[in-house]
Amino acid sequence: MLIPIVVVLVASTLSIILAYLTMVEKDLLIATIYIAFIGVLYTLIYYILMAPDVVLAYMPVSSILLPLMIVIVLKKTKRFEE
Amino acid sequence: MxxxxxxxxxxxxxxxxxxxxxxxxxxxxxxxxxxxxxxxxPPRTLRSLARSIVINTYNPWNTTLTSYSLNAVSAIIWDYRGIDTIFETSVLMAAVTGVAIVLRESHKGRKPGGQGMSIIVKSSTKIVMLLTIIGSLALAVHGHLTPGGGFQAGSAIGATLSLVLVALSLQFIHRIGIDKDTLLKIRYTVLAMILAVALVPLISLVLGYSYAYILQNQVREGSYFSMPSKFFTTPLAGTVFVFNILETITVASAITYIVLTVATYEGKTEE
Amino acid sequence: MVLVEIVFNVTQVLEMVIFVYIASMVMFFVRILRGPTIFDRVIAVDALSCDLAVFMALIALYTGNPHIAFPMIFIALWAYVLDLYVSKYLEFRDIGE
The missing domain is CATH 1.20.5 (Single alpha-helices involved in coiled-coils or other helix-helix interfaces)
Structure with a gap:
């Protein structure tokens, strides 16, 4: 019982720190890389909690579709904010 | 320093x-x-709701309280809570309709061109696309025995086709024969087929064979109608198997249509 | 001659190895905060995806449950996708060209 608790604690802490740093970032291309990293950490948490259907439904969305949409929008508008 | x-x-x-x-x-x-x-x-032991779900989804000793599928999640989504899934599919249909109306093209002149990325990227993307399509078909067909199902397989195929749009160019997509109108036609045809499979038990009610309910899967109390439940020796839940395959096709075409519309939209830009 | 024989269980070895993987996850996190260019951050995300694919196989071996290790195939196939998007943004004129 020790291993699931330790892995979930470490992954949750890292994802909360990254979520705050995404908000303060001025360069929006680096912010999308942070979002992809948070997605991989969430996949790890779902897997440790023994839910393989949720992992299979979450993986294409968070690693292929979400960065693609943000990069398309950034191409048509500007990259640095303010 | x-x-x-x-x-x-x-x-x-x-x-x-x-x-x-x-x-x-x-x-x-x-x-x-x-x-x-x-x-x-809530307590940490097995609750009574979880216990009743585990008992009722695969129960070969009591044939009126079972749906013959070993994957409990698929049985709950398509058989015990089937109307929730119908509403969720209609939410995706509303999203596709919204994208089709708001992002209508203002002019049809689209300059051809494009070569895609370098040859290393193209070769590896072709291998990845082939392996992902085979894996998704395995997920869709085995949806009632192993973790997986219809929606997971459909979104994997849709994500792969949008990856092909980025690595190889838009000309490759048009050369295969995937067009925006074709995708919309496929999606609405398969949605009508899902509705037809849900209404099949009504035929038994009309012909006078036995009493039946809409979205009925196996034998229930008071009605003798049932979809096929065994494939030689392996259990095959009737409507769960058919719905998984149809849902794969419709979700894949919806996601590819949305990505294709957003990526190739040309409207007026304000400077 | 007496040889010393050390006997380990499979579960004990796996517990020791899983802590090594958790330490490497923290190191990838430090690299994504500190990298001077943008390509260092992209490499950190890719390395975490490959690491996660092996970690899934280890957990399936530790709990003795072979049916939950199916997502391992897909995350090993799609680990390189973020590189494509970043380079397509910086080099080409249009997505889908």
């Missing part, structure tokens, strides 16, 4: 302190909730 001037931190100290304190306060709140400090929590 020059090394220290070059590697400078891009964040102030204030940002890192705020992020760390946010993480520590969230973890403290989680620990307090875990020990029951803020009220009554």
């Amino acid at each position: 020059s090394v220290r001037n070059r590697i400078r931190m891009r964040y102030k100290k204030r940002d890192i302190v705020v992020a760390l304190s946010l993480a520590i306060s969230m973890l403290a709140l989680a620990m307090v909730l875990n020990m029951g400090g803020l009220g009554i929590l």
